[in-house]
Each structure stands twice: as C-alpha cells, then as structure tokens.
Amino acid sequence: MNRRNFLKGVPTMTALLGVFPATLSAVKREKLPNKLERRSLGRTGEKLSILGFGGIVVMNATPQEASGRVSAAIDAGINYFDVAPSYGNAEEKLGPALEPYRKNVFLACKTTQRSKTGAAAELDNSLRKMRTDHFDLYQFHAVTKLEEVEQIFRPDGALEAFLEAKKAGKIRFMGFSAHSVEAALALMDRYPFDTILFPFNFATWHAGNFGPQVMAKAQQKQMGILALKAMAKRPWPEGTPKTFSKCWYEPLSEQSEAMLGLRFTLSHPITAAIPPGDENLFQMALQLAAKFTPLSASEVETLKLKAMKTEPIFKYPQQGVNA
Numbered sequence: 001m002n003r004r005n006f007l008k009g010v011p012t013m014t015a016l017l018g019v020f021p022a023t024l025s026a027v028k029r030e031k032l033p034n035k036l037e038r039r040s041l042g043r044t045g046e047k048l049s050i051l052g053f054g055g056i057v058v059m060n061a062t063p064q065e066a067s068g069r070v071s072a073a074i075d076a077g078i079n080y081f082d083v084a085p086s087y088g089n090a091e092e093k094l095g096p097a098l099e100p101y102r103k104n105v106f107l108a109c110k111t112t113q114r115s116k117t118g119a120a121a122e123l124d125n126s127l128r129k130m131r132t133d134h135f136d137l138y139q140f141h142a143v144t145k146l147e148e149v150e151q152i153f154r155p156d157g158a159l160e161a162f163l164e165a166k167k168a169g170k171i172r173f174m175g176f177s178a179h180s181v182e183a184a185l186a187l188m189d190r191y192p193f194d195t196i197l198f199p200f201n202f203a204t205w206h207a208g209n210f211g212p213q214v215m216a217k218a219q220q221k222q223m224g225i226l227a228l229k230a231m232a233k234r235p236w237p238e239g240t241p242k243t244f245s246k247c248w249y250e251p252l253s254e255q256s257e258a259m260l261g262l263r264f265t266l267s268h269p270i271t272a273a274i275p276p277g278d279e280n281l282f283q284m285a286l287q288l289a290a291k292f293t294p295l296s297a298s299e300v301e302t303l304k305l306k307a308m309k310t311e312p313i314f315k316y317p318q319q320g321v322n323a
Contacts, residue, residue, distance in 0.1 A: 024294065026219060026269035035077030036289055039271045041106075042224030044173055044194055046136070048080040048106055048272045051289040052226070055083030055090035056246055056277025058097060066097040069279060074101050076286050080272050082197075083130065084110040084141055085122055087277075091129035099131045107132060110141030110177060111158065114151035119158035123165055134169060137195060138162060140176040143183045145321050153190055177228065181316040184214045188221060197274075199229035199314055202264040206304050208312035219269060227273040230265035231258050231285060234311045246277040249313045253281065259288045260295075260303055267294040 028040035030047055038047040053073045058066040070081075083094050098105065109126050113119040123138065140152060152158045165171045175195030178184035184198055196218050204210040218225050231252045236242055244251055252258040262285060265273050275285035295303065 024267070024269060027271060032077060037292060038079070041271045042194060043222045044224055046106055049078045050266055050272050050292065051078055051285060052080040052082050052272045052274040053078050054274045054277050055081070055087045055094045057279050057282045058093040059088045059090040059246070059277065061093055063096065066093040070094070070097040070101070073286065076290070079105045080108070081105055082108040082274055085126055086112055086141065091126060095130040102132055106136045108137035108139060109135045110139040112141045114148055114158050116156045116158060116160045119161035120165070123161065123170060127170065135171050137173045137175055138165065138171040139174070139195070139197060140187070142179050143176055143187060144179045146182060146186055149183055149186045149190065159191065175224070179314070180318045180321040181210055181214055182318065182321040185217060188217050192221065193223060195224040195226055197226040197228060199232070200227040200265050200268060200270060201229045201232050201313070202261055202303050203234065203307045203310040203312040204229070204314045206307035207310055208315035210312065210314045210316040215268065225270045227265045227270045229313065230273040231261045231275055231281065232313050233257070235313055244276065244278045244281065251276050251278070251281055255284060255288070258284060260299070262288055263292060263295050264303055266292055
C-alpha cells in the first residue's frame with residue numbers, strides 16, 4: 001500500500017480570493033509518517049517540507065550547536081534550507097553542519113547585490129562557504145524599491161549574473177524575496193521567475209492589504225510560493241525591550257498564537273514557511289508544523305478580528321518604494 005497521500009489540483013483566482021481558508025488544491029501535498037508534510041514547489045517538480053530552515057538559526061552558534069540543530073531538523077523531515085550572506089556568519093556555520101546532508105536537501109541562497117559583477121562574486125563566495133558546487137535556488141534578496149528592480153534588469157545588472165550562473169550549472173532555479181508589494185509585482189512582470197519568497201502573515205494580509213495581490217499573481221504564473229513572517233505579530237512596541245535579538249519585529253511567541261499564525265500562512269497555497277531565526281522559536285515552529293491542519297471557517301473569522309486589532313509590520317501601498 002502506498003504510504004504517501006497526494007492531493008492534486010489546479011490554482012484559480014476565485015479559489016484564492018473568493019474563499020478562505022483558501023483551497024490547497026493548488027499544491028500537491030505529500031504526507032509522510034512521522035515527518036513534516038511536503039508540498040510541490042510551483043512548476044519546478046520539487047517537493048519541500050512545509051517548514052524551512054533559515055540560516056539565522058545557526059548564526060553565532062558553536063559548530064556542535066549548528067550540527068545539532070541541522071540534524072534535528074533533518075530528522076523531523078525538513079529538506080529546505082535557506083541562507084544569505086547578510087545573515088552574519090550563518091553561511092560559515094551552516095555550510096559544515098549541512099555538508100553531510102547536502103545531496104538530500106534543497107538549498108537556497110540569496111544576494112543583495114544588484115550589479116552583474118557584485119552578484120557573481122557574492123554567489124561564488126557563498127558557494128565556497130556553503131561547501132557546495134551549486135544552489136538549488138538562488139534569489140534576489142529583499143527587493144523593496146522599484147529602483148532596485150531597474151538595477152537588476154539593466155545591462156550589466158544582476159540578472160545577467162544569474163543567467164550565466166544557471167548556464168554554468170551553479171544554480172538550478174531562480175527566484176526573489178521582496179519586502180514590498182510594488183517590487184514583487186514589478187519583478188513578476190519582468191521575468192518568469194521560478195519562486196517568490198514573501199511575507200504572508202495574518203495581520204499584514206487583513207490589516208495591511210499586503211499579500212493577497214502578490215499571491216494571486218504568483219499563482220497565476222504558477223510560481224513556487226514561499227513564506228516569510230508567518231510568526232510575526234507586530235512591530236516592537238516603542239519602549240519595550242526586545243527579548244528576541246534575532247527578530248526585528250515582535251514574534252508570536254506564545255504557542256497557541258504561533259500555531260494560528262503558522263496555520264493561517266500554511267492554509268494558503270504556499271509550499272513552505274520559514275520561521276523566525278531565534279532557535280527557540282524555530283524549535284517551537286517545528287513542533288507546531290508537525291500538527292498542521294487548515295484553519296476552519298470559524299477560526300478564520302476569529303483570526304481576522306484579531307488581525308484588524310493588530311498593527312501590521314507591512315502595509316500596501318508602502319511609502320518610499322518608488323525611490
């Protein structure tokens with residue numbers, strides 16, 4: 001008997017925006033015994049665990065701590081790892097810890113460089129630090145302003161470095177992460193990227209009008225959709241001590257709230273969510289994701305009311321993105 005359960009379907013705009021919880025028929029879901037669920041990644045043919053391992057989890061860790069955290073994630077069924085040069089010393093820590101498992105995981109990396117020479121140099125440096133000859137996914141990192149989009153696509157812009165790297169076998173798929181709706185929509189209009197990494201969060205969605213339009217377009221283009229900030233609550237209240245040094249926002253640190261935040265994000269046709277980089281919050285997310293079930297209609301309404309009373313960390317339209 002086949003122990004894997006596949007749920008298949010076709011994405012539609014109506015299903016996404018007219019009904020919530022949004023249908024999960026847009027992703028193929030693979031359920032494995034005692035492991036995290038896996039989902040299809042757009043048109044790539046890959047299947048990723050519904051929780052990703054962000055490199056910040058091992059930033060500043062000892063080699064033993066980094067190896068232990070990576071090993072525990074692998075044991076739980078995580079096969080999606082994401083890192084970036086801007087995450088402090090995360091590459092130096094994650095590379096050796098992940099090396100024994102490299103052939104069996106999907107490794108993503110990012111660059112904030114917008115020029116061809118800068119992106120090419122940073123890619124080679126990341127490959128060296130991560131002890132690998134290729135990345136499964138390479139992404140433009142944290143694109144926010146429309147000016148950055150223009151820089152990427154101009155002659156000698158970073159896109160040229162990506163295309164040459166793909167031809168050379170240094171990267172398999174190309175994507176981007178964006179911190180504004182404006183930049184995300186512009187990037188999708190300019191090139192058929194394989195994936196998008198974007199903040200899909202209960203408060204930004206309902207109170208900030210930030211996310212629905214991006215998800216709709218990404219689905220329309222059959223992209224793999226990856227999520228940031230599922231466990232974000234709100235900006236740190238002014239004058240309040242920041243108790244999580246790796247979070248620039250106040251996270252959902254109470255277990256029941258964190259579960260609702262994760263379930264909101266994963267109830268959409270999203271392949272995987274990357275939790276906060278704090279190692280304790282990551283461990284909590286790992287336990288919660290193993291119990292994932294889509295939100296019910298009543299839970300949707302409860303969470304929507306909660307969201308409308310919350311200050312979102314992102315809003316649309318966003319000031320300053322045209323600069």
